[in-house]
Amino acid sequence: MLELVTISTLNGVLYGMLLFLMASGLTLIFSMMGVLNFAHASFYMLGAFFGFQISQILGFWPALVAAPVLVGGIGALVERYGLRHVHRHGPVAELLFTFGLAFVIQEIVQMIWGKGPADYRVPAALDFSAFTVFSTNYPAYKMFELLTAVAIFAVLFTVLTRTRVGLIIQASLTHSHMVAMLGHNVPRVFMLVFGVGTGLAAVAGVIAGPALVTQSNMAGALGPILFVVVVVGGLGSLAGAFLASLLIGLVQTFAVSVNVSVADVLGSIGVAAPAGGVLFDVWDVTVAQIAPIIPYLLLVLILIFRPTGLMGTREH
Amino acid sequence: MNSRLRVLFCAMATTVIAASPAAAQDAVKIAYIDPLSGGGASIGEVGLKTFQYLAEWTNAHGGIAGRKLEVVSYDNKLNAQETLVQLQKAIDSDIRFVTQGNGSAFAAAIEDFVTKYNERNPGKEVLYFNYAAVDPVLTNDKCSYWHFRWDANSDIKMTALTNYMKTRADIKKVYLINQDYSFGQSVRTEARKMLGAKRPDVEIVGDEVHPLLKVTDFSPYIAKIKASGADSVITGNWGQDFALLLKAAADAGLRVDWYTYYAGGTGGPTAIKQANLPDRVFQIGEGVSNEPYAPAQEFEKAFRARTGVTLFYPRAVNEIRMFVKAANEANSIEPTKIAAKLEGMKFTVYDGGEGVMRSDDHQFLQPMYIANLGPIGKDQPFEEENTGWGWKTMGKIDTKDAVVSTSCKMNRPS
Numbered sequence: 001m002l003e004l005v006t007i008s009t010l011n012g013v014l015y016g017m018l019l020f021l022m023a024s025g026l027t028l029i030f031s032m033m034g035v036l037n038f039a040h041a042s043f044y045m046l047g048a049f050f051g052f053q054i055s056q057i058l059g060f061w062p063a064l065v066a067a068p069v070l071v072g073g074i075g076a077l078v079e080r081y082g083l084r085h086v087h088r089h090g091p092v093a094e095l096l097f098t099f100g101l102a103f104v105i106q107e108i109v110q111m112i113w114g115k116g117p118a119d120y121r122v123p124a125a126l127d128f129s130a131f132t133v134f135s136t137n138y139p140a141y142k143m144f145e146l147l148t149a150v151a152i153f154a155v156l157f158t159v160l161t162r163t164r165v166g167l168i169i170q171a172s173l174t175h176s177h178m179v180a181m182l183g184h185n186v187p188r189v190f191m192l193v194f195g196v197g198t199g200l201a202a203v204a205g206v207i208a209g210p211a212l213v214t215q216s217n218m219a220g221a222l223g224p225i226l227f228v229v230v231v232v233g234g235l236g237s238l239a240g241a242f243l244a245s246l247l248i249g250l251v252q253t254f255a256v257s258v259n260v261s262v263a264d265v266l267g268s269i270g271v272a273a274p275a276g277g278v279l280f281d282v283w284d285v286t287v288a289q290i291a292p293i294i295p296y297l298l299l300v301l302i303l304i305f306r307p308t309g310l311m312g313t314r315e316h
Numbered sequence: 317m318n319s320r321l322r323v324l325f326c327a328m329a330t331t332v333i334a335a336s337p338a339a340a341q342d343a344v345k346i347a348y349i350d351p352l353s354g355g356g357a358s359i360g361e362v363g364l365k366t367f368q369y370l371a372e373w374t375n376a377h378g379g380i381a382g383r384k385l386e387v388v389s390y391d392n393k394l395n396a397q398e399t400l401v402q403l404q405k406a407i408d409s410d411i412r413f414v415t416q417g418n419g420s421a422f423a424a425a426i427e428d429f430v431t432k433y434n435e436r437n438p439g440k441e442v443l444y445f446n447y448a449a450v451d452p453v454l455t456n457d458k459c460s461y462w463h464f465r466w467d468a469n470s471d472i473k474m475t476a477l478t479n480y481m482k483t484r485a486d487i488k489k490v491y492l493i494n495q496d497y498s499f500g501q502s503v504r505t506e507a508r509k510m511l512g513a514k515r516p517d518v519e520i521v522g523d524e525v526h527p528l529l530k531v532t533d534f535s536p537y538i539a540k541i542k543a544s545g546a547d548s549v550i551t552g553n554w555g556q557d558f559a560l561l562l563k564a565a566a567d568a569g570l571r572v573d574w575y576t577y578y579a580g581g582t583g584g585p586t587a588i589k590q591a592n593l594p595d596r597v598f599q600i601g602e603g604v605s606n607e608p609y610a611p612a613q614e615f616e617k618a619f620r621a622r623t624g625v626t627l628f629y630p631r632a633v634n635e636i637r638m639f640v641k642a643a644n645e646a647n648s649i650e651p652t653k654i655a656a657k658l659e660g661m662k663f664t665v666y667d668g669g670e671g672v673m674r675s676d677d678h679q680f681l682q683p684m685y686i687a688n689l690g691p692i693g694k695d696q697p698f699e700e701e702n703t704g705w706g707w708k709t710m711g712k713i714d715t716k717d718a719v720v721s722t723s724c725k726m727n728r729p730s
Contacts, residue, residue, distance in 0.1 A: 007539045015533040115358035117583035121590060136542060137569035213556045256536035292530045
């Protein structure tokens with residue numbers, strides 16, 4: 001029992017931090033610009049492929065710096081020459097714009113790197129097991145993921161709440177005219193925020209690429225869960241997203257290890273299994289079987305009972 | 317007189333045109349209906365390359381009944397509705413032969429459509445060649461005279477796999493992990509049934525299903541496998557569900573043997589190499605690239621040189637070769653005549669050995685191979701996905717030991 005709890009907690013925290021790593025840029029763009037970026041997972045994918053390509057030539061560490069800078073640059077250009085024009089037509093137009101952008105990026109990636117998976121490996125310097133708990137190894141690379149996620153959270157949180165830059169960024173969203181009057185270039189602030197947000201997506205891509213599968217459909221596979229993180233955490237709350245990532249990681253991991261089904265619960269209090277019908281199929285489904293669906297259930301419940309999310313301050 | 321002459325002339329001209337060699341040499345077209353965009357595209361593309369190469373190969377080796385063979389591709393986007401739309405499109409452009417493989421649900425839709433279509437349009441029959449959809453029901457309760465399957469169905473694969481596992485005395489505890497849909501479910505039930513019958517001493521210590529292509533982090537599943545004390549895992553997982561499962565196993569340091577259906581699929585060997593599991597991942601299939609059989613090795617070499625991918629579908633080679641043989645023997649490209657020839661046809665398969673297209677249900681019966689992936693030796697010419705690792709045959713199951721009975725009651729055209 002102790003073994004199961006320890007290992008599940010560790011796995012849950014690691015998975016949660018991976019989720020936060022991927023969702024941090026999305027939260028930043030949403031909370032500071034009010035743009036729900038559907039193409040976020042696509043920038044994550046671009047990051048992974050750029051990271052793969054650059055690491056082939058220069059190695060992993062230069063790639064970890066260069067790929068996010070490149071992708072962030074592309075993000076800034078997209079904001080400057082695309083999103084800024086669409087912005088005038090309201091949030092729905094923005095949403096559709098990023099939705100279309102996701103398809104464009106996917107096609108471009110397929111044209112350049114093909115449809116099969118890329119052979120993107122964990123760098124040799126981190127390819128060893130950091131420690132062993134109950135004879136289960138924990139690779140150093142996962143620790144690296146965890147530390148990066150925590151570092152990103154700390155830096156973003158400090159910049160946004162404790163510095164002048166953060167103050168201007170926050171004010172640009174709510175009082176853009178006033179900020180402009182004070183002599184700040186509000187459109188440029190938005191461009192920077194979008195650039196940094198997509199850059200963070202790329203950081204996640206470079207790091208998660210070797211751990212998961214670097215393939216042209218990786219954006220589609222990941223997109224939905226990131227929105228769950230942002231909504232459950234509270235749209236636009238960085239701390240909320242951090243908390244939600246941990247929560248989802250832990251809930252999902254623990255759920256997988258629970259083999260209890262409806263039959264077990266009701267059986268123990270003396271209710272017999274139904275002979276047929278719809279219930280018969282539901283009867284033997286274990287919690288473990290539906291574990292990966294639980295985050296989406298959480299999404300629905302949060303939207304009904306606490307629409308602002310765990311730590312959100314705004315209605316959406 | 318003048319007008320009569322003109323009529324005669326016109327009639328002669330028509331006859332000449334109809335009999336001209338150009339008209340007789342129209343290519344035989346086969347429609348390839350599989351995903352070519354979206355999530356399944358990486359798989360569909362490999363299949364398309366295979367069939368295009370096979371058409372080239374056929375045309376370089378005398379063609380089919382004196383004609384050229386041509387592959388026309390249709391994108392079904394892994395969607396049942398779209399599959400039927402594309403099938404109708406193919407039929408509308410006078411294509412009478414269809415091949416598809418990815419997804420038994422779509423295979424069932426095609427089988428059903430073709431059967432009804434042929435009933436209503438006598439003289440315009442369409443044949444469906446299935447190269448990879450393995451749901452047993454397609455050649456059992458739902459069987460059709462117009463459907464021919466070259467891939468071993470999942471029950472046959474499990475029979476062959478368990479016949480091999482029976483000989484491995486070191487297997488004591490087995491864990492089952494599969495995707496939660498019809499195919500994964502059939503793998504787990506058959507594995508339980510057959511292992512129970514052949515190796516009652518083996519304990520099944522876990523039986524897990526997870527949602528299809530939705531899991532990002534497999535480490536909790538690996539923790540459970542580890543806790544169960546299993547020494548072997550049976551999985552029907554494919555695509556990213558296979559790759560991520562193996563990577564998570566490697567991360568956690570889980571050392572077990574993996575018995576799989578689709579380890580050789582696109583990205584599979586890369587994941588096995590990354591997970592550093594030499595000689596521990598087994599695959600059941602109808603062919604092995606490094607099988608020492610000269611004609612197959614020559615073919616594989618030429619195939620790789622031309623397409624840049626591994627021949628993942630030796631069964632597609634059997635399919636096209638038998639199609640050509642049937643057409644040549646019938647000296648016709650009439651689907652009804654070809655179907656009659658294919659039924660019961662005996663054929664020397666791609667990797668050598670005898671196969672037969674069983675008349676009862678149109679399931680092709682063939683020798684099966686168990687292979688595992690590891691660093692290649694000097695007698696193994698082929699590596700996979702530039703990993704330096706290749707497949708090595710661990711066991712061959714003869715045709716007679718890779719047979720399961722069928723419940724098909726075939727409805728034959730009168």
